[in-house]
Amino acid sequence: MKITLITDLTRVILLAIASLVIGLAVNFWRGSPLSFAYHSPEQRLVSDLNQLITAPAFRLSDLDAVQLDELKEIVAQHKALIVDARTSAFYDSGHIPGAVNLSRANFARDYLHLRSRLDESKSSPVIVYCSGGECHDSRMVASALITLGFSQVRIFTGGWDAWTAASEPVEHQ
Numbered sequence: 001m002k003i004t005l006i007t008d009l010t011r012v013i014l015l016a017i018a019s020l021v022i023g024l025a026v027n028f029w030r031g032s033p034l035s036f037a038y039h040s041p042e043q044r045l046v047s048d049l050n051q052l053i054t055a056p057a058f059r060l061s062d063l064d065a066v067q068l069d070e071l072k073e074i075v076a077q078h079k080a081l082i083v084d085a086r087t088s089a090f091y092d093s094g095h096i097p098g099a100v101n102l103s104r105a106n107f108a109r110d111y112l113h114l115r116s117r118l119d120e121s122k123s124s125p126v127i128v129y130c131s132g133g134e135c136h137d138s139r140m141v142a143s144a145l146i147t148l149g150f151s152q153v154r155i156f157t158g159g160w161d162a163w164t165a166a167s168e169p170v171e172h173q
Contacts, residue, residue: 042112045108045112046108046109046112049107049108049111049112049144050107050108052107052144052147052148053104053107053108053140053141053144055143055144055147056143057136057139057140057142057143058139058142058143058146064142064153064154064155065154065155065156065157066127066154066155066156066157067158068156068158068162068163068166068168071096071127071156071163072168074125074127075096075097075098075168078098079125080124080125080126080127080152080154081100081117081118081121081124081125081126081127082096082098082099082100082126082127082129083099083100083101083102083126083127083128083129083141083145084096084099084100084101084102084103084129084130084160085102085103085104085128085129085130085137085138085140085141086101086103086130086131086135086137086160087103087105087106088101088103088106088110090131090160091103091173092172092173093172093173094160094164094170094171094172095160095170095171095172095173096129096160096163096168096170096171097169097170097171098171099129099171100114100117100118102114102118102128102141103137103141104130104137104140104141105137107141107144118145118150121150122149122150122151123151123152124152125152125154126142126145126150126152126153126154127154127155127156128141128142128145128153128154128155128156129155129156129158129159129160129163130159130160131159131160131161132157132158132159132160132161132162132163133159133161135159138155138156138157138159139155142154142155
């Protein structure tokens with residue numbers, strides 16, 4: 001009887017170990033493995049936002065672009081939320097009046113800081129710009145906003161360079 005109990009207990013322990021090893025292996029090979037450490041909802045959101053902003057930007061059609069004359073009217077009449085995708089140092093040294101800073105470099109931090117204001121604009125027009133020219137930060141931020149559920153996101157492709165070259169008003173932080 002004692003040998004049967006020891007044999008059964010050994011089998012249960014071996015089965016538990018085999019199950020643990022198989023479970024760990026399956027988790028390791030998953031596309032998105034489960035974490036063994038607890039992360040608060042806010043920590044998970046920051047992680048998701050950081051992954052989101054590093055994803056390749058959507059290809060935005062010409063219809064999603066805003067030209068300088070249209071942007072001037074939008075800014076003058078406060079018809080949209082203007083988002084500056086440049087780093088805070090550039091934003092602080094000058095930005096389009098009324099623009100908020102949602103930089104690609106610090107997207108998660110900036111998004112959490114502006115979350116209540118941004119959430120109010122999910123179904124409103126949003127115009128994103130960066131330096132202009134070869135800068136892709138505005139496309140990446142616009143793509144992230146679209147993924148987060150913003151429905152009317154457009155890009156000012158001329159960016160800061162075109163705005164200042166036209167001697168348009170500038171706001172400083």
